[in-house]
Amino acid sequence: NMASGQQWVLVEMVQAFYEAPAYHLILEGILILWIIRLVFSKTYKLHETSKLTEKEKEDLIEEWQPEPLVSKDHPSLSYDVVTGPPSHKIIINGKECINFASFNFLGLLDNERVKVSALASLKKYGVGTCGPRGFYGTFDVHLELETHLAKFMKTEEAIIYSYGFATIASAIPAYSKRGDIIFVDEAACFSIQKGLQASRSLIKYFKHNDMEDLERLLKEQELEDHKNPRKARVTRKFIVVEGLYINTADICPLPKLVKLKYKYKVRIFLEESMSFGVLGEHGRGVTEHFGINIEDIDLISANMENAVASIGGFCCGRSFVIDHQRLSGQGYCFSASLPPMLAAAAIEALSIMEEDPDIFTVLREKCKHVYKALEGTPGLKLVGVPFAPALHLQLERSLGSRDADMQLLRTIVDHCLERRVALTLARYLEKDERFLPPPR
Amino acid sequence: MTESPTTKPSSWEVCHGVKNGLTADRGCLVKSLHRCNEWHPNNRCHLAEQEEVNVASQYGTLYNRPFVESFEETPMLVAVLTYMGYGILTIFGYLRDFLRHWKIEKCHIAREKEEQKDFVPLYQDFENFYTRNLYMRIRDSWNRPICSVPGAKMDLLEQASHDFNWTFEYTGRIVQDVINLGSYNYLGFAENTGPCADSAAEVTMKYGVGVASTRQEIGNLEKHEEMEKLVARFLGVESAMAFGMGFATNSMNIPALVGKGCLILSDELNHTSLVLGARLSGSTIRVFKHNNMQSLEKLLRDAIVHGQPRTHRPWKKILIVVEGIYSMEGSIVRLPEVIALKKRYRAYLYLDEAHSIGALGPRGRGVVDYFGVDSHDVDVMMGTFTKSFGAAGGYIAGKQELIEYLRSHSHSAVYATSMSPPVVEQIITSMKCIMGEDGTTIGCERVRQLAENTVYFRKRLRKMGFIIYGNKDSPVIPMMLYMPAKIGAFGREMLKRNIGVVVVGFPATPIIESRARFCISAAHTKDMLDRMV
Numbered sequence: 001n002m003a004s005g006q007q008w009v010l011v012e013m014v015q016a017f018y019e020a021p022a023y024h025l026i027l028e029g030i031l032i033l034w035i036i037r038l039v040f041s042k043t044y045k046l047h048e049t050s051k052l053t054e055k056e057k058e059d060l061i062e063e064w065q066p067e068p069l070v071s072k073d074h075p076s077l078s079y080d081v082v083t084g085p086p087s088h089k090i091i092i093n094g095k096e097c098i099n100f101a102s103f104n105f106l107g108l109l110d111n112e113r114v115k116v117s118a119l120a121s122l123k124k125y126g127v128g129t130c131g132p133r134g135f136y137g138t139f140d141v142h143l144e145l146e147t148h149l150a151k152f153m154k155t156e157e158a159i160i161y162s163y164g165f166a167t168i169a170s171a172i173p174a175y176s177k178r179g180d181i182i183f184v185d186e187a188a189c190f191s192i193q194k195g196l197q198a199s200r201s202l203i204k205y206f207k208h209n210d211m212e213d214l215e216r217l218l219k220e221q222e223l224e225d226h227k228n229p230r231k232a233r234v235t236r237k238f239i240v241v242e243g244l245y246i247n248t249a250d251i252c253p254l255p256k257l258v259k260l261k262y263k264y265k266v267r268i269f270l271e272e273s274m275s276f277g278v279l280g281e282h283g284r285g286v287t288e289h290f291g292i293n294i295e296d297i298d299l300i301s302a303n304m305e306n307a308v309a310s311i312g313g314f315c316c317g318r319s320f321v322i323d324h325q326r327l328s329g330q331g332y333c334f335s336a337s338l339p340p341m342l343a344a345a346a347i348e349a350l351s352i353m354e355e356d357p358d359i360f361t362v363l364r365e366k367c368k369h370v371y372k373a374l375e376g377t378p379g380l381k382l383v384g385v386p387f388a389p390a391l392h393l394q395l396e397r398s399l400g401s402r403d404a405d406m407q408l409l410r411t412i413v414d415h416c417l418e419r420r421v422a423l424t425l426a427r428y429l430e431k432d433e434r435f436l437p438p439p440r
Numbered sequence: 441m442t443e444s445p446t447t448k449p450s451s452w453e454v455c456h457g458v459k460n461g462l463t464a465d466r467g468c469l470v471k472s473l474h475r476c477n478e479w480h481p482n483n484r485c486h487l488a489e490q491e492e493v494n495v496a497s498q499y500g501t502l503y504n505r506p507f508v509e510s511f512e513e514t515p516m517l518v519a520v521l522t523y524m525g526y527g528i529l530t531i532f533g534y535l536r537d538f539l540r541h542w543k544i545e546k547c548h549i550a551r552e553k554e555e556q557k558d559f560v561p562l563y564q565d566f567e568n569f570y571t572r573n574l575y576m577r578i579r580d581s582w583n584r585p586i587c588s589v590p591g592a593k594m595d596l597l598e599q600a601s602h603d604f605n606w607t608f609e610y611t612g613r614i615v616q617d618v619i620n621l622g623s624y625n626y627l628g629f630a631e632n633t634g635p636c637a638d639s640a641a642e643v644t645m646k647y648g649v650g651v652a653s654t655r656q657e658i659g660n661l662e663k664h665e666e667m668e669k670l671v672a673r674f675l676g677v678e679s680a681m682a683f684g685m686g687f688a689t690n691s692m693n694i695p696a697l698v699g700k701g702c703l704i705l706s707d708e709l710n711h712t713s714l715v716l717g718a719r720l721s722g723s724t725i726r727v728f729k730h731n732n733m734q735s736l737e738k739l740l741r742d743a744i745v746h747g748q749p750r751t752h753r754p755w756k757k758i759l760i761v762v763e764g765i766y767s768m769e770g771s772i773v774r775l776p777e778v779i780a781l782k783k784r785y786r787a788y789l790y791l792d793e794a795h796s797i798g799a800l801g802p803r804g805r806g807v808v809d810y811f812g813v814d815s816h817d818v819d820v821m822m823g824t825f826t827k828s829f830g831a832a833g834g835y836i837a838g839k840q841e842l843i844e845y846l847r848s849h850s851h852s853a854v855y856a857t858s859m860s861p862p863v864v865e866q867i868i869t870s871m872k873c874i875m876g877e878d879g880t881t882i883g884c885e886r887v888r889q890l891a892e893n894t895v896y897f898r899k900r901l902r903k904m905g906f907i908i909y910g911n912k913d914s915p916v917i918p919m920m921l922y923m924p925a926k927i928g929a930f931g932r933e934m935l936k937r938n939i940g941v942v943v944v945g946f947p948a949t950p951i952i953e954s955r956a957r958f959c960i961s962a963a964h965t966k967d968m969l970d971r972m973v
């Protein structure tokens with residue numbers, strides 16, 4: 001029964017107590033005293049946070065002075081004001097000039113057909129869309145433009161953004177996350193740089209158009225992968241290049257890039273803002289120019305603000321790749337859609353491009369002509385390939401400081417304006433560009 | 441002496457937790473706090489399920505009208521059922537993935553190219569789990585294409601799916617006259633007739649559609665300058681600058697204003713564009729609870745007293761980023777209190793009025809007008825033209841020197857194309873209409889109509905017993921649905937009755953709080969509202 005069982009245990013305990021060796025008992029006694037001390041001693045924090053009194057805190061708050069929101073020491077910039085429509089003849093600051101400064105490559109800004117179709121769309125839909133794509137912001141015009149673009153570029157699908165800058169800047173972070181690796185050309189434009197920054201991936205720059213440099217980086221990465229195969233299996237790798245670079249006006253060597261792609265198993269993102277509607281027999285861009293199968297490129301992104309004289313941007317490629325952006329492209333999901341009249345203008349411009357492939361040859365002839373004419377100018381260096389529609393004139397010998405160079409270039413531009421030719425100074429955000437191009 | 445509003449529901453037996461953080465915070469650091477004990481007894485709500493919390497504190501003098509917001513807590517039963525619903529869906533999801541893997545079930549999603557099969561996979565399987573299994577089932581509630589003006593009534597393209605929403609086909613029929621509760625058309629300017637559309641048409645024919653150059657190079661038309669002056673006058677500030685896309689306005693200008701060594705205090709529920717802009721700027725970001733002034737004050741004090749983490753150097757600037765109306769909650773920011781805090785602690789305030797410009801206030805000037813505060817107190821006012829003006833784009837307004845700085849340092853001015861001329865014209869005409877400068881009173885009437893519609897609709901929904909979030913004056917009305925099955929069903933049922941609504945679920949909202957969101961417009965007439973109810 002229970003009571004005797006308990007008693008028996010107690011007796012056992014007391015017996016054990018007497019039989020235990022002395023050191024054992026002393027040790028246990030010390031331990032018990034230590035525990036009692038710890039339990040009742042004052043607790044203290046691990047790191048001494050300074051205990052400021054209330055008065056000290058108030059004083060600190062009183063004393064703190066923030067910097068002014070914007071600094072006042074920057075050169076004030078006055079914009080040139082353009083009155084009247086921006087087309088081949090443009091009125092700047094009251095003077096009528098021939099327009100060599102805007103990106104109106106195919107001359108479609110002025111085209112009557114484009115304007116009429118935009119007007120028709122305005123009469124049907126109004127101006128704005130009042131909503132993002134997910135919430136009643138998708139118009140049939142958008143769907144039509146997307147299918148039209150996909151058919152034109154001979155890809156499976158296309159997706160439209162409402163702002164050219166945001167196109168590539170939203171596309172890159174949708175695929176490449178923290179821990180992935182991106183190889184970028186040094187002369188990449190600012191929107192690509194913002195996209196890279198937003199993606200938080202590891203960025204590796206290779207020298208402009210230098211395939212050996214890129215191959216070296218890829219080989220290094222391959223060695224790294226061998227050391228750590230488990231991590232390599234989940235690290236995605238991308239190459240981001242532009243078709244026709246805005247900053248240097250030359251073309252990327254696409255066939256070599258495709259070879260590298262299959263050799264090292266990286267994906268290619270191609271940014272064709274300047275080359276869409278310019279290069280290639282039918283204006284399909286740098287893939288047509290080199291004769292490469294468009295399925296080899298994973299993503300082509302372009303903005304519709306240069307050759308296609310509208311506003312906005314698009315990405316095209318295989319459905320596997322593009323469909324992902326519909327849920328995770330930030331500029332697509334969280335922003336209002338493109339106004340339908342601009343989409344209608346883009347559709348019309350695309351139709352014009354399709355009907356009349358001769359305009360591309362005309363453009364190329366003119367570019368070559370201008371290139372030859374400008375080639376021998378003393379003191380200025382011409383940067384760019386002969387058939388690039390946007391060329392840069394750079395000072396041959398720099399005057400020593402960037403500001404002085406910019407001053408001189410500004411006087412050249414003003415001089416041209418006097419002579420009724422409109423040029424423009426290429427603008428860069430000096431502090432934010434990674435590799436600042438020389439003034440031009 | 442700082443004060444913060446506290447409410448003491450001391451004699452409140454039926455106490456559902458108040459989510460907007462007005463619970464009495466006894467652990468406040470500031471000992472010189474005046475606890476406010478005023479509680480107007482006649483404002484006590486008699487309905488057992490609902491709670492209206494009134495800020496009747498020392499700050500009562502700052503508010504010239506009662507500020508009534510309510511966020512009811514989810515009832516326990518509903519929360520449990522919702523979790524169960526999601527759990528069942530997840531199990532089904534795994535089951536179907538398993539079947540797809542073993543090719544028992546047909547796989548509809550696009551696949552990688554054959555030659556690239558041995559590349560590192562582009563998407564992790566788990567990332568797409570939600571997309572494949574939960575989103576696909578109710579995908580037809582979103583991305584509904586329309587083919588008319590997104591006004592009070594619209595025409596939808598009918599779409600049918602034969603394989604459970606994996607692909608859609610357009611049957612070619614058009615569903616006519618669907619009442620539009622989804623577009624952000626607050627003042628009804630999304631129209632294709634009338635003075636705005638006419639002048640925009642003129643401008644299209646004269647100027648064309650595109651401007652193929654950036655603002656700083658050769659894209660600065662005189663129309664842009666005219667519009668910016670008008671915006672500055674409308675808001676009552678010194679000058680303004682406009683950009684082509686509202687999202688891009690935030691993500692490109694916050695980095696121009698703050699950088700490393702600065703602190704950004706942003707609200708919990710800020711929009712993605714604000715979060716992206718804050719991230720791109722490189723400053724430290726600290727989040728305070730939604731619309732909770734005590735949390736904000738605590739963060740401000742800690743920041744100033746302790747300085748930057750680890751080095752304890754003082755911060756260069758502190759920027760408080762808030763929104764006028766929060767689009768998912770329908771709540772309005774407590775602007776007078778934020779301004780008082782900002783003045784006390786010398787921080788800067790960035791106010792994003794994407795939804796509230798044109799929609800709040802007796803003259804339609806936004807949340808600043810609604811509370812009657814001085815617009816010079818807000819350092820940076822930002823807004824978009826998409827919602828109330830029926831155009832596209834965004835703006836930033838403030839002092840002359842701020843705008844001068846942005847003209848030379850903003851990413852958008854340097855690299856992005858300027859706005860399209862017809863869009864600019866639409867903004868000019870609609871703004872003039874709201875201000876009354878075009879000679880008619882259409883603008884004032886619309887503002888008034890919107891306010892009336894809002895109040896009426898909210899009252900009716902409340903009476904029917906639905907749970908509504910948000911401030912009683914905000915035209916964004918979220919109605920709680922909670923269960924995943926209800927999301928899809930609600931959207932479809934409403935469409936059958938010719939009403940188009942917007943339903944939102946995870947990940948835009950917390951997982952148990954999916955909701956349907958109504959956006960009231962001045963163009964809705966009373967009988968439309970009655971039909972909806």
